[in-house]
Amino acid sequence: MNEIxxxxxxxxxxxxxxxxxxxxxxTSLRLLPGxxxxxxxxxxxxxxxxQPVRDAFRRLETMDLILVRPxxxxxxxKFSARAIEKSRFVRAAVEASALREASKYxxxxxxxxxxxxxxxxxxxxxxxxxxxFAKLDYEFHEAICDIGRVPYAFEVIQVExxxxxxxxxxxxxxxxxxxxxxxxxxxxxxxxxxxxxDAAVAAGMxxxxxxxxxxAAIRISSAAYFDExxx
Amino acid sequence: MNEIxxxxxxxxxxxxxxxxxxxxxxTSLRLLPGxxxxxxxxxxxxxxxxQPVRDAFRRLETMDLILVRPxxxxxxxKFSARAIEKSRFVRAAVEASALREASKYxxxxxxxxxxxxxxxxxxxxxxxxxxxFAKLDYEFHEAICDIGRVPYAFEVIQVExxxxxxxxxxxxxxxxxxxxxxxxxxxxxxxxxxxxxDAAVAAGMxxxxxxxxxxAAIRISSAAYFDExxx
DNA sequence: GGATACAAACTTGGATACAAGTATTGACTG
DNA sequence: CAGTCAATACTTGTATCCAAGTTTGTATCC
Numbered sequence: 001m002n003e004i005x006x007x008x009x010x011x012x013x014x015x016x017x018x019x020x021x022x023x024x025x026x027t028s029l030r031l032l033p034g035x036x037x038x039x040x041x042x043x044x045x046x047x048x049x050x051q052p053v054r055d056a057f058r059r060l061e062t063m064d065l066i067l068v069r070p071x072x073x074x075x076x077x078k079f080s081a082r083a084i085e086k087s088r089f090v091r092a093a094v095e096a097s098a099l100r101e102a103s104k105y106x107x108x109x110x111x112x113x114x115x116x117x118x119x120x121x122x123x124x125x126x127x128x129x130x131x132x133f134a135k136l137d138y139e140f141h142e143a144i145c146d147i148g149r150v151p152y153a154f155e156v157i158q159v160e161x162x163x164x165x166x167x168x169x170x171x172x173x174x175x176x177x178x179x180x181x182x183x184x185x186x187x188x189x190x191x192x193x194x195x196x197x198d199a200a201v202a203a204g205m206x207x208x209x210x211x212x213x214x215x216a217a218i219r220i221s222s223a224a225y226f227d228e229x230x231x
Numbered sequence: 232m233n234e235i236x237x238x239x240x241x242x243x244x245x246x247x248x249x250x251x252x253x254x255x256x257x258t259s260l261r262l263l264p265g266x267x268x269x270x271x272x273x274x275x276x277x278x279x280x281x282q283p284v285r286d287a288f289r290r291l292e293t294m295d296l297i298l299v300r301p302x303x304x305x306x307x308x309k310f311s312a313r314a315i316e317k318s319r320f321v322r323a324a325v326e327a328s329a330l331r332e333a334s335k336y337x338x339x340x341x342x343x344x345x346x347x348x349x350x351x352x353x354x355x356x357x358x359x360x361x362x363x364f365a366k367l368d369y370e371f372h373e374a375i376c377d378i379g380r381v382p383y384a385f386e387v388i389q390v391e392x393x394x395x396x397x398x399x400x401x402x403x404x405x406x407x408x409x410x411x412x413x414x415x416x417x418x419x420x421x422x423x424x425x426x427x428x429d430a431a432v433a434a435g436m437x438x439x440x441x442x443x444x445x446x447a448a449i450r451i452s453s454a455a456y457f458d459e460x461x462x
Numbered sequence: 463g464g465a466t467a468c469a470a471a472c473t474t475g476g477a478t479a480c481a482a483g484t485a486t487t488g489a490c491t492g
Numbered sequence: 493c494a495g496t497c498a499a500t501a502c503t504t505g506t507a508t509c510c511a512a513g514t515t516t517g518t519a520t521c522c
Contacts (some may be wrong), residue, residue, distance in 0.1 A: 069473090072515080097327065144468085303485080470516090481504105487498105
């Protein structure tokens with residue numbers, strides 16, 4: 001019943017460590033949705049008492065990563081269609097605003113930043129470096145927020161993205177999608193550089209919509225990991 | 232050192248109760264930013280052990296309402312200029328999206344809903360019922376999200392609004408502002424009913440910008456409650 | 463053979479005792 | 493009188509024990 005991998009060796013155990021560890025395990029999908037985890041079990045594996053584990057669970061609970069059912073069990077939270085919709089909406093809203101701001105404030109330096117990032121994405125495509133591409137994708141969206149002078153926007157995008165990333169790891173690799181994603185980025189960059197906010201938003205929304213297909217596919221193929229009750 | 236008011240009488244004490252109680256105390260500003268609160272103190276006042284209080288603290292911590300400094304003390308979190316900016320940005324982005332959606336989908340029923348809400352706001356103004364107006368203001372924004380078919384948008388707005396509401400209670404009462412706020416609402420409603428998304432967003436952003444002046448004033452008058460380090 | 467009831471083993475919730483670190487306050491010394 | 497150092501009183505962090513509830517397995521009875 002416990003597919004929990006042993007934690008890496010570390011002397012300094014603390015609530016933060018446990019949270020970080022479980023966070024990585026869950027978001028990386030090494031702990032699948034629905035997996036039951038026990039306070040005593042985690043405590044033993046970390047060589048600490050239940051107390052710090054309890055604290056860690058509380059924090060993970062507010063992150064919507066685990067579901068604590070009193071007196072019953074604690075398990076990795078399943079995906080919720082409604083939560084995904086909400087996350088997508090927030091991300092779309094924030095990204096749209098960031099794109100508008102970026103279109104307003106983009107200057108020479110910003111244009112160069114975008115072009116450079118896209119150039120490296122082409123390079124990653126040529127080398128079939130999916131991992132590198134993921135990082136560049138990350139940096140591209142960060143650059144947009146920087147150019148738009150809304151650094152907190154990227155923080156929000158990151159948080160929302162993390163929720164969906166867990167889901168997307170169930171789908172097929174990004175490698176096949178790289179070409180069209182780069183094309184999206186180019187359309188976005190061009191609109192920003194042309195100071196055309198509406199076009200930038202339109203391109204950005206097209207970019208986001210690609211996620212919808214992926215999620216829809218996963219929802220069918222991995223229905224077991226979805227919570228039909230929602231929540 | 233402890234200005235914590237005694238909790239209301241209640242037999243069934245639980246983590247949720249403590250969270251709710253402290254949440255109200257903090258957001259209502261009965262517990263001022265910087266006030267030190269102790270686990271043992273709260274535990275005694277509730278007649279429980281430190282354990283449930285700790286759990287409650289963890290949850291309030293992730294809500295950004297308290298700041299736990301290990302081995303030192305726990306205090307009500309001060310206001311952070313950066314957090315306020317971030318909250319404002321998120322709220323603006325989400326509200327803009329909701330306004331666009333509402334402008335798309337508004338029908339007869341939606342128009343009536345908006346008009347009815349505004350009519351009641353006029354009534355609250357005539358009666359100088361600030362408390363009732365606050366609730367109607369709340370309902371107005373909820374109606375927009377309903378019409379736009381983005382119920383989760385209102386959840387986000389609520390969360391972000393709560394953060395700023397705590398701050399705004401330091402400022403002058405809303406009573407003086409009611410007329411201009413109603414005028415804003417009318418402009419927003421008219422734009423939505425005319426299916427003019429751009430105008431709705433513009434009016435909505437004007438509405439939000441009124442908050443900026445209020446916050447700026449508070450920041451000067453109540454600098455003691457602001458965290459100069461930010462974070 | 464099937465259903466029901468009881469018991470044992472699991473889970474988290476809560477209480478208490480102890481450990482570790484910080485700040486404050488007091489005394490002592492220059 | 494001022495400065496420094498140490499002790500004490502505070503804080504949260506951790507460990508352990510007990511309580512309460514759910515599930516599950518097993519034995520017994522029909």
